[in-house]
Amino acid sequence: xxxxxxxxxxxxxxxxxxxxxxxxxxxxxxxxxxxxxxxxxxxxxxxxxxxxxxxxxxxxxxxxxxxxxxxxxxxxxxxxxxxxxxxxxxxxxxxxxxxxxxxxxxxxxxxxxxxxxxxxxxxxxxxxxxxxxxxxxxxxxxxxxxxxxxx
Numbered sequence: 001x002x003x004x005x006x007x008x009x010x011x012x013x014x015x016x017x018x019x020x021x022x023x024x025x026x027x028x029x030x031x032x033x034x035x036x037x038x039x040x041x042x043x044x045x046x047x048x049x050x051x052x053x054x055x056x057x058x059x060x061x062x063x064x065x066x067x068x069x070x071x072x073x074x075x076x077x078x079x080x081x082x083x084x085x086x087x088x089x090x091x092x093x094x095x096x097x098x099x100x101x102x103x104x105x106x107x108x109x110x111x112x113x114x115x116x117x118x119x120x121x122x123x124x125x126x127x128x129x130x131x132x133x134x135x136x137x138x139x140x141x142x143x144x145x146x147x148x149x150x151x
Contacts, residue, residue: 038112
C-alpha cells in the first residue's frame with residue numbers, strides 16, 4: 001500500500017471505531033431508558049441477573065462475577081437494597097463481610113426489566129435478517145477478541 005492508502009485505511013478504522021462507539025452509547029442509553037420504566041438500569045439489572053443465576057453471594061464474589069470494582073458494586077447494591085430488591089446480611093464469622101440476596105420484589109423487578117430490555121433490543125436488531133445478524137456477531141466477536149487481548 002502507498003502512504004496515502006495507509007492513511008485512508010487508518011482514517012477509515014478510526015471513523016468506523018468512533019461511529020461504533022457512538023452507536024453503542026446510543027443503544028445503551030435507549031436500553032437504560034426503556035428499562036427505567038421497570039425501575040432498573042442495565043447495570044442494576046446485571047447485578048440482579050447474577051444473583052438470580054448464582055443465588056446469594058458475598059459482595060466480593062458479586063464484584064468478581066460482574067468484573068467490576070468492589071466499590072462500584074457496593075454503591076449499586078446499596079441502591080438496590082434501599083429499593084427493596086436485595087437484602088444484605090452480615091456473615092456470622094466476619095461481620096465486615098456482607099452476603100447479598102435477591103428478594104421476591106427483586107425477582108419481579110428483574111423479570112419486568114428483562115422483558116423491557118428484550119423488547120427494545122428486538123426493536124433494534126429485529127430489522128436485521130439472519131445473515132446480517134450472523135455477520136454482525138462475527139464482526140463483534142473479532143472486535144471483542146482484539147479488545148480482550150489488548151493491554
